[in-house]
Amino acid sequence: MADDPARDLAAARRRIEQLETALMRRTELLEQKQAELAAVRASKAFRAASLINKLIDRLFPLHTRRRTVLKRTARRLTAIPAALLARRKAANGPPPDERYLSECTPPDEYRRWIGKHEPDAAALMKQRAHRFSRAPKISVVVPVYNPPAGFLEAMIASVRDQTYGNWELCLADASTQPHVRPVLEKAAADSRIKVEFLAENRGIVGNSNAAAASATGDYLALLDHDDTLAPFALHEVVAAINESPDADFLYSDEDKIDTHGDRVEPNFKPDWSPETLRSRNYVCHLTTLKRALYETIGGFRPGFDGSQDYDLVLRASERAKRIVHIPRVLYHWRMHAESTAFVKGSKNYAFEAGKKAVAEHLTRLGIDASVHDGAVQGLYQVVYHLRTQPLVSVIIPNKDQVGLLSRCVESLAKSSYANYEVVIVENGSTLPETHAYYRELQKQPHARVVEWTKPFNYAAVNNFAAAQAKGDLLLFLNNDTEAINPDWLEAMVTQAVQPGVGAVGAKLYYADDTIQHAGIVVGMGGVAGHSHLFYPRQASGYMQRLRITQNVAAVTGACLLMPRAVFAEVGGFDEGFVLAFNDVDLCLAVLKAGYRVVWTPDAELYHLESKTRGYEDTAEKQARFRREYDLFHLKWSSFLKAGDPYYSPHFRLDRPDFALKAA
Template identity: 45%
Template sequence: MTNAFPTSSPPTDTTTGDLGRRSAAEPFYGRLEGRDGTRLFGWALSVAAPDTPVPLVLSAGPASVTIVPDRDSGVLSHLLGRPVRCGFDIDLALFFPGIDPSRTAIAVRVAATGHLLENGSSIPEAPRTVVANVDGVEGPRVVGWAVNTQDEQEAVDIDVLVDDAVVAGVSANRQRRDLLARFSTCDHGFEVLLSVRSGRVLHLRDRRSGEIVFGPLAITLDQQDGGRNDPLAGRLEELAGILEDIRAEMPRRRAAAARSVADYAAYFDEHYADTATRRLRLSARAAGLDRRPLFSVVMPVCDPPLWMLAEAIESVRAQAYGHWELCIADDASRDDAVRLLIRQEAARDPRIRAVFSGTRGGVSANTNRALSLASGDHVAFLDHDDRLAPDALLVMAEELARAPVPVLYSDEDRIAPDGRHVAPAFKPGFDPELLSSLNYVCHLLVAERRLLLEIGGLREGYEGVQDHDLVLRLLERVGAAGIRHVPRILYHWRINPASLSGNGDPAALLAGLERVVAEHHGRIGSRAAVTADRETHARSGGLFSARIRYPLPAPAPKVSIVVPTKDAVDLVRDCVSSLLAKTDYPDYEIVLVDHDSADPRSRPFFDSLARDPRVRVVDFHGPFNWAAINNAAVGACRGDALCFLNNDVVAIAPGWLAEMVSLLARPGVGAVGAKLLYPNGTVQHAGIVLGAEGIAGHAFVGLGADEPGHLGQAVLPRTVSAVTGACLLTSRAAFDAVGGFDMVNLPVAYADVDYCLKLQHAGLRVLWTPHARLYHLETQTRGTDDTPEKMERLAGEAHRLRARWGDQLRDDSFYNPHFEPCGPTYRLLRPPSE
């Protein structure tokens, strides 16, 4: 099965790439098995002449030497059934005295071809330049920021020193939008409470390098004796302060303890590594299962590197859940050693069955041959050079025992040539909208065998996109409710330039993607126009996705664009003029709501706008209540569709409203949101994540306008839990059905989130599209919630929203639970739940 996520283009230089990319004349295999300080050990083999040593070039920086492996290799000796002296165990210090491997680029290559051994390279750590600042010290509270100017994506870990002693640690990863004036990203702020109450001098230290990056700063921390006239009142006041500190500090501590997605290799080693202790826990879980379905693991094979195939097979044999069968179909592999290995493994384990083809038929036909061997209840798909996690089948069995479902899919990662686990795919809950553009489901895919046979297995002629085609056809058969996401890393996809995903023709893959998605829309009766999104593929560095354009209803419904304002003449001028000039939708009106404007310039200017027949001005009187203002405005609207728009939003391109209406017109859609950008071109809003920022926060804040985000979710239409009321399109029918916005309990901050949740409760979906782009200045009129009164009001609304929706606010099915909600979205990882 092939990958739809962004991949680096395969190297064209024959001296790069792993040994899966070998020449026909001299097929070499090799691997660096391990490192220990300056020691390296591994093996290299010529399949054409396995008893002839393979000279290797060992390089350290600009220097290099040639070595000849002469030790017995247990791995290869086992595979070939006899001793083979192709191993090496060398000490870099003997050839390069004084070498520091952590600071020197190391590579091991085959001398004859220049090919790099698997795991045979390491690159020293990139240079770092950390700058930091303390903005203020208020008692024990320190506020500041820290940035690695060489890599702004890094969340810099800071130690706070008082009088040369470390008193606190914090990760600089909080959003500080003021930093956008100096840096290209803004997730660099921190706030920390010191653990001491006395001190005179403060420094900041970069934890990674140990270097002081700020200070000295003179401070005054004095231990004070809080004598009180009323001891009980004093203690209650102290307790209230402690509780407030805990409430404020816990999200910061969680964010500080979280690992960055960029540090996934260490995260994997910490939480997913295959250890003896974890094996015991998995065995106990497997023994406790009451229902034990038989899984048929189907593996199409075609000329894989021998040792990769051996590891793939072994990953099945090593499953903690033992009720499986492995069905292998070899597609006329040219290497006799591949067929020999398959036969040996089948003889070794009766659960392994194999079939061999004399002529090559392609991956779809070959997968179907493997499927024909299956007798299990469910089928799991495994590529010949990938690996299953030890608990892959166990977790799937547990999920089926919890609630049976026809189709399951899991999270996955990749195994880099150096052996590290990288590029995790932490997927959202099942989303037909995203699947229509991108095959994000991918691996590990498990489906009922009966269902696969009913739909005819994989279709021939769709090689390269056969897996996307399969999932779309499964969706048509079982519906969205029949496909469930299992948020665990259960599949390890090996980065192998010799595989189809590594060297497939991008033009052919995009054409195939366009074909399968267009056919899917044709089968379900959709009149959408489908094209391969070549522009996104080029901008994103390799995202294989489709652009879906849905037609407008005929006739197009009238849209009322509701724009509340209090004064703010300049903002309203920019907003309304952009709407009139850059909206090509055929039938709309702008309803400008004047909320007790006091500036003498305001009303004459608003009335001048109303000279355009597309603009009307209505009044609202009373205290500021965002929900009430918009509810009241709906009564004056003439449209069947309602677009709620802030007065600090500016249209960018003419098609924004037509894009949103075309999505709203689809069956089962209750609301549509747009992609909102800051004036500097970075993302302000790309959907709302429930649980972020304590209750709900914007996705992908600070990301570049065209950056794809995790799994392309920042540039592809998708289903979300909520969208912001700063630009929200809904139908009047849906608005009336759920009672509009809650103006009693949620007058200001969370009425939009509540409205979206009410729509979902009524069985309607909320969609977000990146193809409707607008600028948003955000809170330019009302200001931010930074006064004690506003903060108290915000906390009250948050409490009422939690009371209404409970666990739904803590469990956003479209936000993978591996991601830490306390901190920048899609950037930090929390421990997985087993």
């Protein structure tokens, strides 16, 4: 076959892109390890170890018999058998790529976590003896309709076993099966258990309201007739109320009970996340509402069977004074043939009712939007409608690299969103073709080039450009990005103009279609790291997070959209962060000012990270990185100590795959 130069050139380019992507991935890992190393060196333990090493050098000088004996003794004392090493390796869980195609925590990993993190018998006994300064009555509300006797008995027993004593169990029974009534009559011998036998089945909504009507407690905790509570559930709820007395809406983490009776699929949730809730009912179980709030919103509403809890939660969120997330697994959702926990597609009517609940929630808030089916059943996509198209200033710093820049700009031109301007920030280009490209680009009415003549400082460069931009929205975009879907910018703009939103990020891929950015976890790797890093494009992510619009603590500056007014309010980028962490710092300033940061998978781009800025591969760059690391810790120490509110404290911070902490 004759040589085909065009084909060979295309193949060579593909190979170069593959090699560049591999290099980017290694660089990402290297920078994460550099941050972790900086954290270690800054620790008290490291400083203490350094002092000890100096003392050892003084008492046991190198190349002396004393030093040789010391080393030999140390090796013997610290030797670990190979079998123990293997067990330790296994305890760390499977390597990340084995987790990519699952949205759930591996069962063995969760089983180990339970053993290390949940209270044992002694701790439960201590809880029973504890006296809270505030001891509200909790009414556990349960509608009952033909559950298996064993499941019903287990539910009742789980309430009776609570370590917190000031509760009542309110049951409304509409069962038609004869086995249910004897179980409930026996339970009613306990004065804390109220049972109302309904004359007819009123449906899940009517039965739930009937159960709630008999409640006399200060708070209502919602429980299904076939599920169970952890023995410490109400204790944790009351502890949270004592810590936050104004809390009128509380929710916890949860897991499932499989058909073998094993606890599986824990759902470790984020703190309050409005955008996440519009994408799916992540709140779910255990939900506890102040009775006054429940009554104010009118309880459960007819017309939402199957998603009545979702509708209730959405309405409660609109009126709540304070919403508190309890990061403990307090609720066990039983998987069986009739449960939505078992077969995700088994109750289509519930999914449609959920869609209706979200749509009406948005209408009540005065938000013009439509609700569509999400990637899979149980997920929703909210499409916000724009009455006008605000001008977006797309700010792109650039130094040479015309090939990358032209691809980036061309992909912008294919966007379905028309009202934008391109502001190229020229900083030190030397190639003639770069300036020739600038001249051609500026012939277009929406494009211009501004020149930065000072030493490169990413934060300062973007502040400089933002001051000259004309748009109401500012999009900070790297020149090594390329849009994939034509409506990507519209998807970001519709999020950015929503009330309370301060910054929006996109879903970014490496050239090999693995995840480069799906939101930033603050604290990961010492400062910040990307969640789901290197996951394949088709992966759903932990609890479907790669498929839904959600709240996060920060998004990458490689593609960051925010209202100009918010950017000005928080003072723009902090120019003390010359290159690293400036985007994370900006997002934390946005959060501190009371706004939300949103990540959406509906905006997809490729990002060849670091192609223009290079790598942290010199002593000077590493020293700069360390200065910025120290500055971030100084500025945001309280946030780092409290932890990222959108990433469970039970997840490890040394890997991006939502692996659980071992201890």
